[in-house]
Amino acid sequence: MLKKQYVDEDHTLNFIVPIYEPLPPQYFIRVVSDRWLGSQTGLPVSFRHIILPEKYPPPTELLDLQPLPVTALQSPSYETLYQDFKHFNPIQTQVFTALYNSDDNALVAAPTGSGKTICAEFAILRNHQKGSDSVMRVVYVAPIEALAKERYRDWEKKFGGGLKLAVVELTGETTTDLKLLEKGQIIISTPEKWDALSRRWKQRKHVQQVSLFIIDELHLIGGQRGSVLEVIVSRMKYIANQVENKIRFVALSTSVANAKDLGDWIGATSHGLFNFSPVVRPVPLEIHIQSVDIANFKARMQAMTKRTYTAIAQHAKNGKPALVFVPTRKHVRLTTMDLITYSSADSGEKSFLLQSTKELEPFLNKISDEMLKVTLREGVGYLHEGLSSLDHDIEAQLFEAGWIQDCVLSSSMCYKDTLLAHLVVVMGTQYYDGENAQTDYPVTDLLQMMGHASRPLVDHSGKCVILCHAPSKEYYKKFLFEAFPVESHLHHFLHDNMNAEIVAGIIENKQDDVDYLTWTFMYRRLTQNPNYYNLQGVSHRHLSDYLSELVENTLSDLEASKCVSIEDDIHLSPLNLGMISSYYNISYTTIERFSSYITSNTKMKGLLKILSSASEYAYLPIQPGEEEVVRRLINHQRFSFESPKVKDPHVKANALLQAHFSRQSVGGNLALDQREVLLSANKLLQALVDVISSNGWLSLALLAMEVSQMMTQGLWGRDSMLLQLPHFTKDLAKKCEENPGKSIETIFDLLKMEDVARRELLNMPNSYLFDIARFCNRFPNVDLYVTLERDIDGKTKIGPVDAPRYPKAKEEGWWLVVGDTKTNSLLAIKRVSLQRKLKAKLQFAAPDDAGKKSYILYFMCDSYMGCDQEYSFTVDVKEADGGDKDSSKE
Incomplete structure (x- = not known):
């Protein structure tokens, strides 16, 4: 649809079309108006020079082996971790020897729901078995935050409780993560967090000490965020090559056509490469693909609702659970209400939906979403990203316990939720992206949704109904029953990765840059599918020219943005902006x-x-x-x-x-x-402060630091600082400021009051006063001497910042700034983390002329308002012997 307001904007449309051999000379793309005669244009797409990808090897055959008993682990402490079942499934049985009885690199590619996580656990147990606890360091990378959290909860209970291993989850805060990395034996991370932590691997010995590197959902390397996944695996391969410590790589993936390329890339031998067919599942899956030939998106979704209801009535009889995936949060609510309406109208027979019982009411009373309460009473729940964590957890428990039969989810929840059902209905395989264009779900997302139709040890088979737009049916038929290929996206996201390696000193010249690319998955795929990467041939000359041009263009952009300096057209060195960009990722x-x-x-x-x-x-x-x-x-x-x-x-x-x-x-x-x-603003602000400081602008740097406080507390700088306190309202803050005798404007003013007077002023219940006291105990009260010392009760723990309006736990940070207010010059800046005591060193150049100079030392918090401090001090600059002044002062 070409709408009037977007007529001047570019529109990008993606087509997926089959290509048959022998190749036709060309295909035609035609654009034809649906209402104007003669308004059309055509574009021939020549196939004359196309180079098709190489043929893919057949998948790994699932052998008919005797199911392996849990006792094969030959360790009572390991066997107790798997008390829920007596035998491993066929896929786990087949990969057991390679993962548990050897140290070879391995790739296990199998459909979602095949028990691949336990395969990774075999490698962890092998690692634990052969090494002492003190040197064991396993890194597990999950591509999505929700998967990382789920794995942390699972392994904290299993390995933390069962084997007393230190299981930690990285936070994204560098200072905190370095401490977690030091104490952790199993480190759980997302690609972005591990990328930020491993960039400076030369200075961080704990990164070099990783003995097992597990990558989950490796097939997502072909997605939008896949470049970060590719970069961290390439970096860990490079580290393994540079240090004495051997790193074992174990990758998990859904079935892919070019698994051999992925396996070769991570160093898996033929004995460690398992790529099972998409149809091989421990719980067989019956797939029905139904098409709806209605072009209008809204009308098509409405038509699919009735089919969804019919599918549930047909395939989820006798109270069996069903999950329905829909494109957006808006469709979640609409579909839920439609299912209830169809059920109520189905008067011919008793509704299959479970009706609410009195036992359900205590759970419903804890739910804050009013509409969710209504739908749950009718036996249908829904989940989307906007629900509170408590609502989400209550509903998930009701579904797992069988108290509700059906749950409608937004498509993006397919990775974030672990609910399993007998039936999965995918109601539509398209969504609207930001440009009002209909976009197909990636095959990877669809496979993930299908994987939820698998209940091991409960069902003998699962069922999946996929409702799609008619033109997409053949495409999904092909790639849901055959493995799909994955390609690298690194060439679209090379600039920042290259800049990071230049800053880290790994890439020092253009030849290093080309060599760096040879460690990547992209390098392996260039000759396998050259046209995808805009490569015109597969000879060594073609490859060399392509890589050289890619490096030249990328470095040229980095040089133009003042991130990198190129000397003698060969040597590379990082500039200040490049270092800031890399440090804050x-x-x-x-x-x-x-x-x-x-x-x-x-x-x-x-x-x-x-x-x-x-x-x-x-x-x-x-x-x-x-x-x-x-x-x-x-x-x-x-x-x-x-x-x-x-x-x-x-x-x-x-x-x-x-x-x-x-x-x-x-x-x-x-x-x-x-x-x-x-969440993005936190690191962006810190980078902005560094850019301002590089220019030496004092007042602007202080303003940017105040914005950081505003961000954490959810306040404007002109608002009352008392509004940071729990249960405080604007009226109460105003009452405090108008307090007779002494105006209460800051938290320190409130702390200095007598208890009786404070109680009388606030007029709050004891529970509220306790919350305020807890906040005040953690509020920074810093005495500034030569060293920094925090004035704090010995029993009080300094934990995360009290900031209910900030979306995640945040550690407080501080800036130490030396400035000259007369010239508005920032002379020195240092970012520090203050727990109890701190010694910090600030260096700055002395002024050109001799004499006494007055400066101000600022101590600025990045999280709390009203605790900043400033101190005046003087520096006596004297002429040194020979007429030269002292070059710097501390």
């Missing part, structure tokens, strides 16, 4: 934008605009029909927008930030987007 385009937009006169409005211009926000989706909501949000913010583009994700990010500072509820999908904006 943000895009080189973001840091270039920060550097070029910021000026010494920038005020709060400009600072927020620059912050929200970051490339990290370019993918913030504008959902269909969301434009009006965003427009209203924009109109109600403190800082206005000059002719705002509602479809611009950067404008949306800015509006969501301002709404957060105003404590304005946004609700719905916007709340999820706001969470992502805030």
